[in-house]
Every structure is written in structure tokens, then in C-alpha cells.
Amino acid sequence: MSRTRRSSFPAARRGVPSPGLARAAGGTARAVTRTLSDDPLGGTVRRTVLPSGLRVLTEAIPAMRSVSFGIWVAVGSRDETGPQAGAAHFLEHLLFKGTNKRSALEISSEIEAVGGETNAFTTKEYTCYYARVLDEDLPLAIDVMCDLVADSVLAAADVETERGVILEEIAMHDDEPGDEVHDLFARAVYGDHPLGRLISGTEETVTPMTRRQIQSFYRRRYTAPQIVIAAAGNLDHAAVVKLVRQALRGTPLDTDAAAPAAHRPATPAVRTKPAATLVEPKETEQAHVILGCPGIDRTDERRFALGVLNNVLGGGMSSRLFQEIREQRGLAYSVYSYASQYADSGLFAVYAGCAPGKVDEVLDLTRAELQRVAATGITEAELARGKGMSKGSFVLGLEDTGSRMSRLAKGELLYGNLMPVDELLARVDAVTLDDVNGLAADLLARPMSLAVVGPFDESAFAAR
Structure with missing residues (x-):
């Protein structure tokens, strides 16, 4: 895993009482x-x-x-x-x-x-x-x-x-x-x-x-x-x-704690394996494949650049992978990339569902595209489109009370702060071409793991 840069919001900004809960006369919280x-x-x-x-x-x-x-x-x-x-x-x-x-x-x-x-x-x-x-x-x-x-x-x-x-x-x-x-x-x-x-x-x-x-x-x-x-x-x-x-009142949660908890600790500490290939043999009409690698954790400052990179690679119908694998070649109905982020780790991956006989070609095209972006990066036009997708999906996702409630809870539970909407949009706007291309050069050059579910055995992918 590469070294990451982490956010360092001051306690007052996060709204976290410091050094602990306020106490009334006599020490009562x-x-x-x-x-x-x-x-x-x-x-x-x-x-x-x-x-x-x-x-x-x-x-x-x-x-x-x-x-x-x-x-x-x-x-x-x-x-x-x-x-x-x-x-x-x-x-x-x-x-x-x-x-x-x-x-x-x-x-x-x-x-x-x-x-x-x-x-x-x-x-x-x-x-x-x-x-x-x-x-x-x-x-x-x-x-x-x-x-x-x-x-x-x-x-x-x-x-x-x-x-x-x-x-x-x-x-x-x-x-x-x-x-x-x-x-x-x-x-x-x-x-x-x-x-x-x-x-x-x-x-x-x-x-x-x-x-x-x-x-x-x-x-x-x-x-x-x-x-x-x-x-x-x-x-x-x-x-x-x-x-x-x-x-x-009167339940086990009605207690007097010494201080509120910090945002979620990473327990137990993460461990990743060397790149591996796992195959689940199953008699299916369609093969399901995921190619990817360890990503970045959710507090890494590069997470905004990752959102843009993900959009460009496989985040929509205009993405590189969708256009290459589905639109131009008709090899798969569903193909997309995604990023999962945890307290101290993350994943970046590409999924495709295709006919078993097309798996090799789909994987070859996916690897080639990832290597191309790692080597030469994305374009200014793709940067602008990727940033627009990030901002639009975030704001449109706040159209109901459920998503707003989730935003409050995740900000507090996972980050210890609630980033204002305008600041988040500004952080996306601030992503540069160098930011995305630097992340791509690091992330997409990492050893890739492969998962396959379909009518295969592991020997079919032993050399891949």
C-alpha cells in the first residue's frame, strides 16, 4: 500500500466537543x-x-x-x-x-x-x-x-x-x-x-x-x-x-460517559494479500468477473480525484470501459468500475458480466485500458466530464430526507465532521489533471487480483 495523505480537520471545525463533554457544577455531564x-x-x-x-x-x-x-x-x-x-x-x-x-x-x-x-x-x-x-x-x-x-x-x-x-x-x-x-x-x-x-x-x-x-x-x-x-x-x-x-431513559444506553467517541476506529488493522486469482466454478449462462486492486482509505485526500478517475474509467455510459467493451464491441451488457473505501483501506475494481467465451477478450481489453490510463492519464475533456458527474450525482442524491439523514450520520460516524455541500463541491472543482493522472499512475499500476464466477475451474486462469 502506498502512503496516503489524511485529512486533519480541527476539533472545532468538526463540531467535536473538546476536550470532552461540558460539565455542570459538581462535575455532572x-x-x-x-x-x-x-x-x-x-x-x-x-x-x-x-x-x-x-x-x-x-x-x-x-x-x-x-x-x-x-x-x-x-x-x-x-x-x-x-x-x-x-x-x-x-x-x-x-x-x-x-x-x-x-x-x-x-x-x-x-x-x-x-x-x-x-x-x-x-x-x-x-x-x-x-x-x-x-x-x-x-x-x-x-x-x-x-x-x-x-x-x-x-x-x-x-x-x-x-x-x-x-x-x-x-x-x-x-x-x-x-x-x-x-x-x-x-x-x-x-x-x-x-x-x-x-x-x-x-x-x-x-x-x-x-x-x-x-x-x-x-x-x-x-x-x-x-x-x-x-x-x-x-x-x-x-x-x-x-x-x-x-x-x-432507563435502558442500557442511558449512561453517563466520560467523553464522546471519536470517529470509527480501524479494528482490526487491515491486511491485504498479494495479488490473487479466485474462481468459483458455477454452471451459469453468464460469467461474472472482477479485476482490481487495493485502493485508498476514505480519509485520503485523493478521494476526490478517485471519484473523477472512476467516472472516466467506468462510471457511466460515456466512460472508457463502457464505450470500448459494450458500445463498440458488444462484449458485455454490464460493465463498470467502482471504488469502496474503509477506515484504513479500500478497493478499486472493474466488473463485467459476459458470455463465458468472451471472458478472455473482456479481461484483455480491461487490462489494456487500465494500463493506458496509468501510463498516459486522462484528457482535459474527460476531467471536466468526470468532475461534472461527481458534483451532479452528489447534489441529485440529496433530493430526499433519507439521503440527507444518511449524510449526517456517515459524516459524524465515519469522518468526525460534516463537510458542507458547497465545500465538497469546491473540493471536486479543485481536482486537477495532475491529481487524477498521478493517482492513476499509482493506483492502476498496482498488482491486480481477479475474481471469477462461472463455468470454469481455476486452471483456466492459472496463467492470468
Whole structure:
């Protein structure tokens, strides 16, 4: 891995109380609230750190009639040991199965009765539980979501029921080669490191997992300083904070911490393997291939240049790879590049789905294009188009309360700051041709790993 340049936002800029929570007379911690921004493209953003260390961020958008409310926990599949693989995802399922106040049916019916929706997802570095409701129903959503995250009972019968559901989910995933190849590629790069494992775990790890193990994971990992609550829409920040405090009163998250947590630590430290080729033999009509390498982490200053480079290479219908492989030669229906970024690592890769007999040609063309860009870079016209795509996709992605809520939470949980929209757009505008070409020369010259799902065996790619 190459050396990276990291952001160094001062604590005051990030809105992080320093050196810790404010304390009233007698040393009692009290909540600290700050206004982070009055964004012309959105509403007023405020942040409160509760005495427990739990953080609440809101964006008030009076023109909306809905609110998206999310509880984000800084725990994902990379925080599991080998025998625990799948615990974070298992827990995500179980929290909807009932609390000391509500049954599973009551959790879903109370929100659905007002036309709202709830869901959750687990990633490699965080877990999110969210609801979207009419603004007048926000108090209900806060009470239900805080209840299920803070006070789930994890009944033994529910553990067994959800075990079966998760095993079916794993089997369903195995029947989707277009999804499976992404997990295979992560394993090719990261090997046995948690970033290389399936978020869902495997049949071998999920089957023997006990309620006691899940309960221990729950109480050790779901602590107030590791939780960010975010809401966006027609709301009042003080009212949201009050409702959150009421909903959490008397639960394990109602504590008095010494200080709030920093943004997400990288645990365990990342390890990447030498370039590898992994093949999953499967009798499919289409072969699925991913060619790529370790990328950059999410705080690397070159991430804005990476966004531009990705757009030029495989980020849309005008990209080099799409034009060369699909439009000009008709070798694949789907071809694109992508970048994944974690706390201390990342991936850059190209995916293509094509007829098995065309895999060699697709890989040759992909390698040739990556080598060409690494050697000669991109053009001024491509730079302008790539920057326009980055800015447009970001701003257009803020058209609903859910995306705005996610932006608040990810900024706080993953970066420790919320970069204003105008500043982010300015950072993209500031990317130069030298920035992109320098990154391309470094990134695209790295040894490439290959993942293939299709009617092949490993010997077919032994020399590649």
C-alpha cells in the first residue's frame, strides 16, 4: 500500500466537543449542542452530544412533510472474530423481534399503521436502523426505533427462527453470481481479514452461534459513544433530542460517559494479500468477473480525484470501459468500475458480466485500458466530464430526507465532521489533471487480483 495523505480537520471545525463533554457544577455531564451549518441547499444542521456520549444530529427542512430517522452503530462485520462471523448481521435481524415493551408484530404494525416504513442494514463497518414517517409521526418513530435498538430481549425462540431466515438468505446469495463475485473479490484482496469475509457470515459460523454469544456481542458493542442518531426533514432539533432522551431513559444506553467517541476506529488493522486469482466454478449462462486492486482509505485526500478517475474509467455510459467493451464491441451488457473505501483501506475494481467465451477478450481489453490510463492519464475533456458527474450525482442524491439523514450520520460516524455541500463541491472543482493522472499512475499500476464466477475451474486462469 502506498502512503496516503489524511485529512486533519480541527476539533472545532468538526463540531467535536473538546476536550470532552461540558460539565455542570459538581462535575455532572450535560448535553452540548452546536449548530454545524445553515446550508443554502438544505436546512439548519445541529448536533447534540448527550451525557452518555451518544450523538444526535438533525437537519431541519421545513418544506418537507416527512422525516427520516436513523440509528447508526459503529459496528460491522469487520469487528467480529472468525467464530463470530455474521454476528452483527444476525443481531440486526433479532432487534426487530421484540423488546420488553413491544412484540415483533407491534414494532412493525405501529409504524405501518401511520404509513411509515422501517428497515435496517449491516455493512463491514457499521449497522443502520431507520424509519421514514410523516413529520407528525416522528415521536412514534423515535420511540419505536430507540426501543428496539436499546432494549431488545433476544428471545431464544427468536434466535432459532432468525437463524433459519439467515441461512436462507445466505443460500439465496449463493444463487446470485453477480453478487457473489464481489464477495469473492474482497476475499482475493483481503484473505482471512474480516474485510474479506461475508457480512452475513457462512452456514458454518451462523449454525452454531448461540444466543449467549449474540447477547454478549450486543451489550459489548452497542454502547452509547458508538451510536449516532440522525434525522432529516420537517423537525425541531430540541424536540428530537428531548424525545430521544425520553425513549432511552432507563435502558442500557442511558449512561453517563466520560467523553464522546471519536470517529470509527480501524479494528482490526487491515491486511491485504498479494495479488490473487479466485474462481468459483458455477454452471451459469453468464460469467461474472472482477479485476482490481487495493485502493485508498476514505480519509485520503485523493478521494476526490478517485471519484473523477472512476467516472472516466467506468462510471457511466460515456466512460472508457463502457464505450470500448459494450458500445463498440458488444462484449458485455454490464460493465463498470467502482471504488469502496474503509477506515484504513479500500478497493478499486472493474466488473463485467459476459458470455463465458468472451471472458478472455473482456479481461484483455480491461487490462489494456487500465494500463493506458496509468501510463498516459486522462484528457482535459474527460476531467471536466468526470468532475461534472461527481458534483451532479452528489447534489441529485440529496433530493430526499433519507439521503440527507444518511449524510449526517456517515459524516459524524465515519469522518468526525460534516463537510458542507458547497465545500465538497469546491473540493471536486479543485481536482486537477495532475491529481487524477498521478493517482492513476499509482493506483492502476498496482498488482491486480481477479475474481471469477462461472463455468470454469481455476486452471483456466492459472496463467492470468
